[in-house]
Amino acid sequence: MAFDVTKPLLERIREGLENGRAQAIAADLSEMHPADIAEVLDQLRPEEANTLYDALGEELAAEVLLELPEDKREAILGTYTGKEIAEEVIDQLDSDDAADVIADLPEDVQEEVMANIEDAEQREEIAELLAYDEHSAGGLMAKELIRVSVEGRMRDCVKELRAHGEEIDNPYAIYVVDQHERLVGIIPLKKLLTTSLFQPVKDVYEPDFISVRADEDAEVAARLMEKYDLVALPVLDGRGRLVGRITIDDVVDVIREEETEDAQKMAGMEALEDSYMSSTWLDIVKKRVGWLIILFVGESFTATAMSFFEDQIAKAVVLALFVPLIISSGGNTGSQASTLIIRALALGDVSIREWWSVVKREFTVGLTLGTVLGIIGFLRVALWSQFVTVYGEHWLQVGLAVGISLLGVVLWGNLIGSLFPLVLKRLGRDPAVSSAPFVATVVDVTGLLIYFGIASVLLAGLML
């Protein structure tokens, strides 16, 4: 049942657009889901997409717009005046989507759009939503919901539902408020069908409910909905008044964004604020250069560490050849370990109190992995030395130095990698921050000391 934009379909559309049949094509497409139409637009060239978009009906066009990737949306809106956006797009959208679309516009266009929204109530609602930080619960909520007074009867719920049902796709529940607009309880939709319409609301509503404050972080709202399996979450202001609600479809987007931010942090950069394609190259440089410099400074201690062993390297150049191999093995093991622990922490599968069982387990794992790589490393040297002369007559000792160092560096990298996220979490920091490259850097510097230390002992009196 999944939809794929096929080549023949695209070619038929392109041909039609060239022949000026945009209206006919738009009429055909209008049978499709807006998300699918957006996929078609996304695959067309910009001019083609604009022509086709203009031919869609206003209501459908607005829905399609919401489904487009950010950069494509900006490109299409860029061809409209603020007045057109207000009248043709914003007027068709729910308050939360309207606010999101406006927030992404250049500032001068934003003002023009706001000034041209005719419905005063809608303008006020959007202005209220725009006032919230976009990463807060308030920035995520919509104003549209069904509310009844706690003084009413169940039939008032049905009346409200009939009055506002059109503008709300999924009501999920009815919100019960007191005379100060404070949320006092919730009535699930199915309750309406299983209780008499003449019962007072106050005898039916559920007084236990989960809610979130508008100024809380959007991720807090997402975590609450995830933890308590909610499809809609009421949002309250500082005085407990009902100001909006967050629905699960928006939360799924928050989760994907949160995961993207975590992945970016784990790769050693700051999280991008916008999507990749709608960030400028300078935005991207700014988010990346800071951590690269920090890692560079950290890594530059490898040069210092190696300079301690300059004499040994001069006497046995062969030692230098294995430096990248040994330290990168430690880094790879460490980044596996840190990723495992970061994800286990994120899913609530591991808590900091369990650090000792993590250490015990990762000691065994690291020892096993180190033994495997150590043996392979030793064999690599032993076998090659039969064919090339670079390892010299002391190939056995060189091989042992490489093998034992690998065992040590892998074990060490694995312990550092698994403990580092736990330490960050303990300190109240985000465990994802730059974990993999940071661990790799620490392991590189210390790994060199392990390698040259072991080599100095094994090769003393032979090559050194």
Added chain:
Amino acid sequence: MAFDVTKPLLERIREGLENGRAQAIAADLSEMHPADIAEVLDQLRPEEANTLYDALGEELAAEVLLELPEDKREAILGTYTGKEIAEEVIDQLDSDDAADVIADLPEDVQEEVMANIEDAEQREEIAELLAYDEHSAGGLMAKELIRVSVEGRMRDCVKELRAHGEEIDNPYAIYVVDQHERLVGIIPLKKLLTTSLFQPVKDVYEPDFISVRADEDAEVAARLMEKYDLVALPVLDGRGRLVGRITIDDVVDVIREEETEDAQKMAGMEALEDSYMSSTWLDIVKKRVGWLIILFVGESFTATAMSFFEDQIAKAVVLALFVPLIISSGGNTGSQASTLIIRALALGDVSIREWWSVVKREFTVGLTLGTVLGIIGFLRVALWSQFVTVYGEHWLQVGLAVGISLLGVVLWGNLIGSLFPLVLKRLGRDPAVSSAPFVATVVDVTGLLIYFGIASVLLAGLML
């Protein structure tokens, strides 16, 4: 509104348990949400958790069990016989949760549990769900849903809802089937409140709906619900018959798991099948060792690459000192770039067709980052050389070689890192697979050639 397990609360509970007041504490806790009770249990010692769990009422205990991390759930169920699990736990659960709990049990216990489920219909439903692959749509669905015949009237919907409302927390919609049990349409719950109960179902239902086949991958179901903003997705068998439905709360878990698997793959390992804490150390070694060996073999070409420059290193040991610094900078940049592109691909923000704009942009970004790191690298050598003698009289040339190599390696790493996921995607492979460490390995080997190549030119006739 978020709940935190505080230390005083935990201590009060522990004290109570020691004094044999488990029943009273369980009664207190029963006011809380099952997810919160699970958090309390998770923080207690195993024996304490078992005692408290046994004191919870059967229905609540079953709900709490679902919210516990996998390893804790296994520990608690391990103290029960198969008969007890069937009668006290399974009997309280929805079919999908029951099947999940049973699937996680050891095989002999599974059989004992199944044999002890008294309700024949429930046993059959669970057996059906267990037959599906746990990573398929069928493995994710629940059997519980509200269905009506297309021949009926709207009041039949209400009747069904009243009959089954108790066992279904969120009906969301009513599913309309023909006489062969094939799904023909859907009635949103709010429609029931806005249409006459005497209307025939066939005049009201929406014939356009999104569905998924039971044998499709669970991630396909998740993507459909995400794309089309659905809270419930009907599941059909090969003949179009309605066999169950997937709800959004289960999909959120699938998304988190999918993201975890991607993160593990990006860190250069295979995805774990179970959670970290319920995997054995051997499971973990198996998932990690394969990629570590592949990366090791790839990285061992660094030794080969460096052996080409053995003479240069022997003459100018100082060159070897900067090897880790230069190659790791390329690796860090590459892993940033590959993560950015992998996430942009995952979110549908970048498509393979846009590879050329990615290359252009990442060329500019890489050039900028390389210039910054190159200048810092040069200054590092230039400044240090005023205080230490290790860089010798040709520190200027050494500094230039380091700086220019950094520029080249960072630019190169950035291009490889951003293109590699696009190439994998184009080949129909998962772009996340081992991206960061694999890119780092490729950049390490090629980066050495760049570095020693540049150094050979700049230092020819001076140190070399």
